[in-house]
Amino acid sequence: MQAKTTILSLPTEEFVHPGTRACTGCGLAIAYRIGLKALGKDTMLIVPPSCLTVLQGLFPVASTKLPCLNVTFASTAAAATGILATLKTQGNQHTAVAAWAGDGGTSDIGLQALSGAAERGDNFIYFCYDNEGYMNTGVQRSGTTPIGAITANTPFKGKLQQKKDVPAIMAAHNLSYVAACSAAYPLDLHDKIIKCKDMPGTKYFHIHIPCPPGWGYDPRYGIKIGRLAVETGYYDLYEIVNGEFKLTAASEKLVEKRKLVPVREYFRAQSRFKILTDELIADIQNQIDVKWAGYYKQDE
Amino acid sequence: MGTRNYRRKTSHSEHGPGDGGRTGSWRVERPVIDQSLCIPCKRNKEACFICWLFCPDIVISRTIPPKIDLEYCKGCGICAEECPTKAITMVDEAKFSDEEKDKE
Amino acid sequence: MHIIENGNVAAALGVKLCRAAVIAAYPITPQTPVTERLSEYVEAGEMKAEYIHVESEHSALAVCIAASSTGARTFTATSSNGLLYMHEQVQWAAGARLPIVMCVVNRAISAPWNVWNDQQDSISQRDTGWIQMYCADHQQIIDSVIKAYWLAEKVSIPIMVCYDGYILSHTYMPFDVPDQERVDTFLPPFQPDYALNPEEPANLNTVTLPDVRMDVKGELAHGYMEIRYLLHEDLRKTLAVAADAEKRFAEIFGRGGDPYLEPYRCDDADYVAVGLGSITYQLRVAVDALRKEGINVGVLGVRFYRPFPDAAIAKALKGKKGVIVFEKALSYGYEGALASDLKSALYEHLAGTGHLPLVQNFIAGIGGREIRTDDLTQNFRAATRSRIAKEPVWIGLKL
Numbered sequence: 114m115q116a117k118t119t120i121l122s123l124p125t126e127e128f129v130h131p132g133t134r135a136c137t138g139c140g141l142a143i144a145y146r147i148g149l150k151a152l153g154k155d156t157m158l159i160v161p162p163s164c165l166t167v168l169q170g171l172f173p174v175a176s177t178k179l180p181c182l183n184v185t186f187a188s189t190a191a192a193a194t195g196i197l198a199t200l201k202t203q204g205n206q207h208t209a210v211a212a213w214a215g216d217g218g219t220s221d222i223g224l225q226a227l228s229g230a231a232e233r234g235d236n237f238i239y240f241c242y243d244n245e246g247y248m249n250t251g252v253q254r255s256g257t258t259p260i261g262a263i264t265a266n267t268p269f270k271g272k273l274q275q276k277k278d279v280p281a282i283m284a285a286h287n288l289s290y291v292a293a294c295s296a297a298y299p300l301d302l303h304d305k306i307i308k309c310k311d312m313p314g315t316k317y318f319h320i321h322i323p324c325p326p327g328w329g330y331d332p333r334y335g336i337k338i339g340r341l342a343v344e345t346g347y348y349d350l351y352e353i354v355n356g357e358f359k360l361t362a363a364s365e366k367l368v369e370k371r372k373l374v375p376v377r378e379y380f381r382a383q384s385r386f387k388i389l390t391d392e393l394i395a396d397i398q399n400q401i402d403v404k405w406a407g408y409y410k411q412d413e
Numbered sequence: 414m415g416t417r418n419y420r421r422k423t424s425h426s427e428h429g430p431g432d433g434g435r436t437g438s439w440r441v442e443r444p445v446i447d448q449s450l451c452i453p454c455k456r457n458k459e460a461c462f463i464c465w466l467f468c469p470d471i472v473i474s475r476t477i478p479p480k481i482d483l484e485y486c487k488g489c490g491i492c493a494e495e496c497p498t499k500a501i502t503m504v505d506e507a508k509f510s511d512e513e514k515d516k517e
Numbered sequence: 518m519h520i521i522e523n524g525n526v527a528a529a530l531g532v533k534l535c536r537a538a539v540i541a542a543y544p545i546t547p548q549t550p551v552t553e554r555l556s557e558y559v560e561a562g563e564m565k566a567e568y569i570h571v572e573s574e575h576s577a578l579a580v581c582i583a584a585s586s587t588g589a590r591t592f593t594a595t596s597s598n599g600l601l602y603m604h605e606q607v608q609w610a611a612g613a614r615l616p617i618v619m620c621v622v623n624r625a626i627s628a629p630w631n632v633w634n635d636q637q638d639s640i641s642q643r644d645t646g647w648i649q650m651y652c653a654d655h656q657q658i659i660d661s662v663i664k665a666y667w668l669a670e671k672v673s674i675p676i677m678v679c680y681d682g683y684i685l686s687h688t689y690m691p692f693d694v695p696d697q698e699r700v701d702t703f704l705p706p707f708q709p710d711y712a713l714n715p716e717e718p719a720n721l722n723t724v725t726l727p728d729v730r731m732d733v734k735g736e737l738a739h740g741y742m743e744i745r746y747l748l749h750e751d752l753r754k755t756l757a758v759a760a761d762a763e764k765r766f767a768e769i770f771g772r773g774g775d776p777y778l779e780p781y782r783c784d785d786a787d788y789v790a791v792g793l794g795s796i797t798y799q800l801r802v803a804v805d806a807l808r809k810e811g812i813n814v815g816v817l818g819v820r821f822y823r824p825f826p827d828a829a830i831a832k833a834l835k836g837k838k839g840v841i842v843f844e845k846a847l848s849y850g851y852e853g854a855l856a857s858d859l860k861s862a863l864y865e866h867l868a869g870t871g872h873l874p875l876v877q878n879f880i881a882g883i884g885g886r887e888i889r890t891d892d893l894t895q896n897f898r899a900a901t902r903s904r905i906a907k908e909p910v911w912i913g914l915k916l
Contacts, residue, residue, distance in 0.1 A: 119435070120462050120463065120465075120466050121459055121460070121462065121467070122725070125475055127471050129471060130432075130435075130471075131430055131431070131470050131471050131482060131485035132427060132430045132431035132433050132434070132436045132484070133432055133433050133434070133470065133471070133482075133486040134432060134433035134434070134436075135433075135470070137440070137487040137488065137489045138487075138489030138491055139469050142469035143467060143468075145470070154715055155715050156715065157587070157714075157715065162740055166724060167724070168724060169720055169723060170426060170433075170720065170723065171425070171426075171428050171432060171723060171724045171725070171726060171730075172425075172720075172723050172724065172725040172726065172730070172738065173424075173426045173730060173731075173733070174426055174427075174428075174429055174431075174722070174730075174732065174733055174737035175424070175426035175427060175429070175432070175718075175719065175720035176428065176429075176430070176432050177428060177718075177720065178428045178718060179715065179718050180713045180714060180715055180718040180719060180720075181718070181719075181721065181723075182713060182721050182722070183424075183585075183610055183721060183722040183723045184579060184582070184583065184609075184722075185575075185579065185605050185606060187575055188575060188576060188606065190576075190577035191572075191576035191577075191579035191580050191583070192579050192580070192583035193570060193581065194569055194571075194576075194580050194583070195539065195569070195579060195580035195582065195583025195584070195585075195586075195587070195591075196583045196584065196586075196713070197582050197585050198539040198567035198569055198580065198589065199538070199539060199567075199583075199584045199585075199587035199589035200441060200587065201567050202539065202565075202566070202589050203589075204537040206482070206492075208714075208715060212916060225572060225573060226572065226573070226575075226579070228578050229572030229573070229576060232572070232628075233569070233570065237713070243563035251434045253469060280488070285693065296807055299466065299467075319752070325489075331490070332489040332490060333481065333490030333494040333503070334494060335489070335491055336427075336491055336494065336495055337494060360494055363577055363728075365456050368458060375417060382584065394755040397584075405444040414737070416729055416735075416738060416739045416743050418738075419736065419737065419738055419739055419743075420736075421711075421739075422614055422736075422739075422744065422747045422748075422751070423612075423614050423721065423722070423744065424612075424613075424674070424721065424722045424723060424744060425721055425734045426719060426720040426721075426723055426732075427720075427732065427734070428718060428720070428733065429718055429733035434582075462700075474792065481840050515619075
């Protein structure tokens, strides 16, 4: 049984330099930094066009101390497959391969390649950092944008469709490991990476990423808002290990606590949700309550 | 002077700080740490370091006291918000004179 | 060793002999048998390679790009819409300067759907910065694959080896399969200047600015424009390197000659037909027929299409009365692609010299429309007598 990492036991080596072009208060920067600590030096990264491309830097300066391949938008997972293939021909079984793609690059344009790689059982970790929109291009809606969110191309009515449940799609590929994480809970993210590193096939991570310009809040509240998403039961931290679902960290504690913060608090904190009607909020609250009733029941 | 003799023909970047330039110039307020409230400072031993954990730009050192790299700190305020003892306050940049601007 | 096999098998044997280490495979007619045959070699243990069953052509080339960036010799094959689907990656591979070799088994593009042969697929990719070689028979297919790996790795530019779907891919011909030892002598293991690795980390192909910029070592690095210019400059230099490849190949395998052109009865010809691929061999029948009628004609096969061997072509056609381009593709809205490039080369080298031939353009075989040798002969004959039209003439059209 792996020991839980604390702030004091977290490895101190940094794999990212300061002075990146990431936005002030960027949630991805936190998740990426801690995620790389878990992955370690012997890792190759793949990145499609996304906020991370910019964070990683413009030629000829790179902010990350690890090797990284930039690839076309739709091909992240296929590129991971390609790197793995070469490592195999070189007899290298130790170097880890990790893809980091945004929600657009995963749930929309990148889904085909991701599904292909997962079906082939290619041995890498795929991280979807979900800031719930195409943020790098100026906040357009993606498959994982939540219902009601105002974006640059859902400017008055907000997104009309539900958030796409990508972890569920990936779980349907019978993966050894699927995880839902959040930038607000970096130690949970860290430990999940350590846990699954030696598991076979494709491992999928979905990381909730608060985004100040995209979500509309003062950057200092990024972690608070990330926490609120979990504390309201709206976004859950969990893992699916060989098909078995289990809530983790703060979400697991909520099952014992049996008290969720009203989801209205989460929506109120972000200007992208300003047009949500009471009706829709009540609807969403109901969906959350039903979901958690199920969790409570399983716990009994 | 041109780049004819540059050693590579592809977009091949090596790592280093400050790709975004002196990102400290972005901020409108800077974090100031009150050591009398800061837990590792008070206990004079490794403790807390929540500010170090959550800094998106890795500009807070994991030291006693934690030090802010003002060259790159963007002033997001996450450290101030997350500090459990409110030891960190965000102070308007305008309050610092030109000489003080580059020092802590 | 001489065997009788089809063109797809010739290609697969070439890839096997070149010891490609990572193969990406996705089916599309008429290329599929190439990768099927390769899967047999791999599963039977005859070939040591990682064989990836990708879920799309876009991913096929993505796998090759990533694998090549990490230091492996890679291969994939495609046709028609598969090539079109991976177009974004085609551009990427060239800009990333990766020595990928890809067979394009020429097939018409859609809409509407058509599985038969013409050359629109590869011709539509001529501006991407890939080297393009066209084959007229099975010997050229297997030899071109071998030459391609050497050349690609020498100049760090990807290469398309193109051959006609069905006409070459599925027909049977005798050809020589070189022995492994000789291929190993000709083609050493892949040694890239840089392969992605954690010991020497780098960030490849990220956003590159319009202007030059200082790197972390304090040196002034290229801007995007310089990187792209260097691709173009190296492509032009490839013409000379291709001649080296040809020479080396001839030394080791005892065959080969002109790296760019394949002339037939051109020396004393007044009128020369020009084409890419198997049509040039069909034109030889027309040439022989017209010669019997006393018309001095020849046919020039173009083996190397990109970089365009403009000087060699101009030299070969200098002083001819007429050049008649027969092709299976065009730049829609204007004229045949080869005809355009050829006219440009002739103009560049021969305008004002008094040796500039008249160029006429025929389009044939689009979507696999049968090219009757009689039609070739008739049109060729007519073109030697007068200028038939300024615009391209479509042979075999049944409007």
